[in-house]
Amino acid sequence: MTFRAIPKAELHTHLEGCAPPSFIKGLAAEKKIDISKIFAPDGGYAFRDFDHFLQVYEAACTTLQNPEDFRRLTMAVLEETASHGVVYMETFVSPDFCGGGDLSAWRDYLAAMEDAALEAEEKLGITLKGIVTGIRHFGPDASKPAARCAAETKGSFITGYGMAGGEMVGRPGDYAYSFDMAREAGLRLTCHAGEWGGPDMVADTIRDLGVERIGHGISAADDPALMAEIAEKEIVLEVCPGSNVVLKAVGGWASHPIAKLRDAGVKVTVSTDDPPFFHTTMTAEYDMLHKTFGWDVDDFTALNNTALAAAFCDDKTRARVAKRLE
Numbered sequence: 265m266t267f268r269a270i271p272k273a274e275l276h277t278h279l280e281g282c283a284p285p286s287f288i289k290g291l292a293a294e295k296k297i298d299i300s301k302i303f304a305p306d307g308g309y310a311f312r313d314f315d316h317f318l319q320v321y322e323a324a325c326t327t328l329q330n331p332e333d334f335r336r337l338t339m340a341v342l343e344e345t346a347s348h349g350v351v352y353m354e355t356f357v358s359p360d361f362c363g364g365g366d367l368s369a370w371r372d373y374l375a376a377m378e379d380a381a382l383e384a385e386e387k388l389g390i391t392l393k394g395i396v397t398g399i400r401h402f403g404p405d406a407s408k409p410a411a412r413c414a415a416e417t418k419g420s421f422i423t424g425y426g427m428a429g430g431e432m433v434g435r436p437g438d439y440a441y442s443f444d445m446a447r448e449a450g451l452r453l454t455c456h457a458g459e460w461g462g463p464d465m466v467a468d469t470i471r472d473l474g475v476e477r478i479g480h481g482i483s484a485a486d487d488p489a490l491m492a493e494i495a496e497k498e499i500v501l502e503v504c505p506g507s508n509v510v511l512k513a514v515g516g517w518a519s520h521p522i523a524k525l526r527d528a529g530v531k532v533t534v535s536t537d538d539p540p541f542f543h544t545t546m547t548a549e550y551d552m553l554h555k556t557f558g559w560d561v562d563d564f565t566a567l568n569n570t571a572l573a574a575a576f577c578d579d580k581t582r583a584r585v586a587k588r589l590e
């Protein structure tokens with residue numbers, strides 16, 4: 265089998281960020297929302313840098329307003345993702361961006377996503393789990409309702425709590441209340457860190473929030489002692505190289521630290537983050553890792569096995585997905 269054809273698992277996607285521009289344009293037209301300024305003349309999303317990306321992302325989210333929107337989005341995303349051989353996917357959903365964090369609305373949105381996920385599992389052989397996500401740059405207090413939402417909707421679909429967004433507000437420990445609430449509810453934990461922040465952000469996130477995975481975490485490569493600690497604690501990095509290249513968190517593919525992290529014994533996985541925003545797919549990520557670092561079937565198989573072992577699913581699901589990854 266060639267590396268492109270192998271069955272894949274990805275842990276780090278944002279459901280809203282997987283929405284194709286055409287999908288968001290359709291919803292905007294239906295609801296008479298004018299967000300034309302977020303699109304480039306070629307029809308894609310238009311953003312200059314990470315801050316602007318977050319603004320464009322938030323504007324796109326305003327079109328997602330009812331359970332049917334989320335059901336259709338989930339189905340469209342799973343069809344596209346499955347077409348790249350992905351058999352297991354985890355996705356972040358952000359109550360702060362859609363529906364104003366209203367918990368009663370979110371119960372219905374999540375139920376609609378789960379319905380679509382079950383239908384897609386049956387039809388397409390892809391399993392989806394959801395991670396309710398707070399938005400870090402809204403600040404520590406604003407992250408609490410999302411954690412409450414996660415705790416109250418924990419079940420067969422929502423299995424984790426996380427935090428996305430910019431790393432510029434406060435220190436990781438300021439968000440401990442939300443992570444503690446989610447942990448007490450039995451949720452698995454991950455947090456974006458070290459995408460923009462330095463190794464200290466990654467170290468503090470591990471120490472103060474008790475997460476078992478880190479979203480991105482690439483700045484850890486600047487600190488050998490931290491890489492050794494992450495390897496020793498078996499914390500898994502959800503690395504999204506194509507996202508890092510497009511948002512300029514790294515200088516380019518050749519200088520991306522994923523190979524350095526892996527060679528230091530850090531458990532790495534590969535994901536697409538927000539594919540239509542970054543013009544990527546899992547196939548494209550594999551192509552670039554093959555071209556840049558010479559990674560091939562054995563390397564990608566190892567990434568997928570790491571992802572499945574770190575997946576926020578129950579053991580029965582893990583065993584079912586393991587068969588698909590064989």
Ligand code: HPA
Nearest residue numbers: 278281428429430537538
């Ligand atoms: N980084 C931080 N927050 C995000 C991202 C990202 O790449 N995508 C969606 N929210």
Ligand code: ZN
Nearest residue numbers: 428456479537
């Ligand atoms: Zn992300």
